[in-house]
Amino acid sequence: MKNKKISERVERIKPSATLRISGIAKELKAKGEDVIDMSVGEPDFNTPENIINAGIKAMKEGKTKYAPTKGVPELIEAIVEKLRKDNGIKAEDENVIVTSGAKYAVYEAMMAILNKGDEVVLLDPSWVSYEACALLADAKPIWVAYYEDFRDAPIEEYISKKTKLIVINSPNNPLGIVYSKEFLKKIRDLALDYDIFVMSDEIYEKIIFEGEHHSIASFDDMFERTITINGFSKTYAMTGWRLGYAVAPEWIIKEMNKIQSHSISSPTTFVQYAGIEALKGDQSFVKRMVSEFKRRRDFLIDEFSEMDLEFAPPEGAFYIFVNVEMNSEKFCQEFLERYHVATTPGTAFGRQFNNWVRVSYATSFENIKEMIERFKKFRKREKNLFRLS
Ligand code: PMP
Ligand code: GLU
Numbered sequence: 001m002k003n004k005k006i007s008e009r010v011e012r013i014k015p016s017a018t019l020r021i022s023g024i025a026k027e028l029k030a031k032g033e034d035v036i037d038m039s040v041g042e043p044d045f046n047t048p049e050n051i052i053n054a055g056i057k058a059m060k061e062g063k064t065k066y067a068p069t070k071g072v073p074e075l076i077e078a079i080v081e082k083l084r085k086d087n088g089i090k091a092e093d094e095n096v097i098v099t100s101g102a103k104y105a106v107y108e109a110m111m112a113i114l115n116k117g118d119e120v121v122l123l124d125p126s127w128v129s130y131e132a133c134a135l136l137a138d139a140k141p142i143w144v145a146y147y148e149d150f151r152d153a154p155i156e157e158y159i160s161k162k163t164k165l166i167v168i169n170s171p172n173n174p175l176g177i178v179y180s181k182e183f184l185k186k187i188r189d190l191a192l193d194y195d196i197f198v199m200s201d202e203i204y205e206k207i208i209f210e211g212e213h214h215s216i217a218s219f220d221d222m223f224e225r226t227i228t229i230n231g232f233s234k235t236y237a238m239t240g241w242r243l244g245y246a247v248a249p250e251w252i253i254k255e256m257n258k259i260q261s262h263s264i265s266s267p268t269t270f271v272q273y274a275g276i277e278a279l280k281g282d283q284s285f286v287k288r289m290v291s292e293f294k295r296r297r298d299f300l301i302d303e304f305s306e307m308d309l310e311f312a313p314p315e316g317a318f319y320i321f322v323n324v325e326m327n328s329e330k331f332c333q334e335f336l337e338r339y340h341v342a343t344t345p346g347t348a349f350g351r352q353f354n355n356w357v358r359v360s361y362a363t364s365f366e367n368i369k370e371m372i373e374r375f376k377k378f379r380k381r382e383k384n385l386f387r388l389s
Helices: 017-030 049-060 073-087 103-114 128-136 181-194 250-262 269-280 285-305 326-341 365-388
Strands: 096-099 117-124 140-144 161-171 197-201 226-231 246-247 319-323 356-360
Touching: 049 096, 049 269, 073 246, 073 269, 096 103, 096 250, 103 128, 103 161, 103 197, 103 226, 103 246, 117 128, 117 319, 128 140, 128 161, 140 246, 161 181, 181 197, 246 285, 285 319, 285 365, 326 365
Parallel strands: 117 140, 117 161, 161 197, 197 226
Antiparallel strands: 096 246, 226 246, 319 356
């Protein structure tokens, strides 16, 4: 065929950097290379047994047909209960849509509310898919520039008449920081004063070592203008199950559901029954996983501090964002090709952190120790090269 013209929409975006790099790491591993993958944000734990069994039971019971497009009612009820108990969000069933992963909830929500010319405020650095989803929805991403204090971005300087949405993510990917109630109140005030929506991605809410998680949708007058995003991938190590959800005013959920009905039809039926078990069953797994992440985080903080490297102070999630003092794309490429360690360059997360790299510590302690050894060798070699040139 001669006419290979693609849509302008798709021309605006690149493949997800995190998934692309981990794909390369997987290929190298398949060739027998000793690769340490610290690129992708994916818990290295298996999904807890009780959740797996609930999925198998559902399949055996014939929960293998189409589900209601918005999700299985029992799961929606469990989510509503969880939101009240854990987040202080007073949602009803009509305010929830279950999606195939939290990423699809972000996509559907942006497709449902954004128009050409609308501006979407993103905090630099931000997770890789917000910008792409805003671009697919014809909107314009506006990056809030570098701030001295990672916890207090000067968002107010970036609001215009065209601002439709502010995206926040706490605990944050890639920074690992947890936003304070005061910072969230500042965002609430801006949203109310300028009549703006807020998308609050809370997918790491249970992975916290310091500080406390607050849901902005629970603040006065915020429910009607907040889309809360959450999912099962991180808390319950369920990345491959593809299960997430959005919570928003009913009129937005209805529009998202229209998109869902014409795209995926519904999230996989038996997976949703596993989701019910995840929310209602034993939660001790989460505690164990978080304490192991904390052990790894503490080790990395000590090592990077000893090397005198600048990094954002990780209080949650499972990333450490570190200044490697050289072009991050070059660093990541060399670190992978020469030392077989996969990490993600800061350029994937925004505009300004070109010398920063995201290291995901969702991998074994042994791998993390080995990564540090290889990192030291890399730095030594770089310093020698620098001296020679
Ligand atoms: N939000 C953030 C901040 C993430 O890091 C991820 C990780 N993929 C997601 C959303 C999407 O998660 P999933 O689609 O696996 O539920
Ligand atoms: N959220 C994870 C990450 O940032 C998974 C990959 C992705 O969905 O982008 O690495």
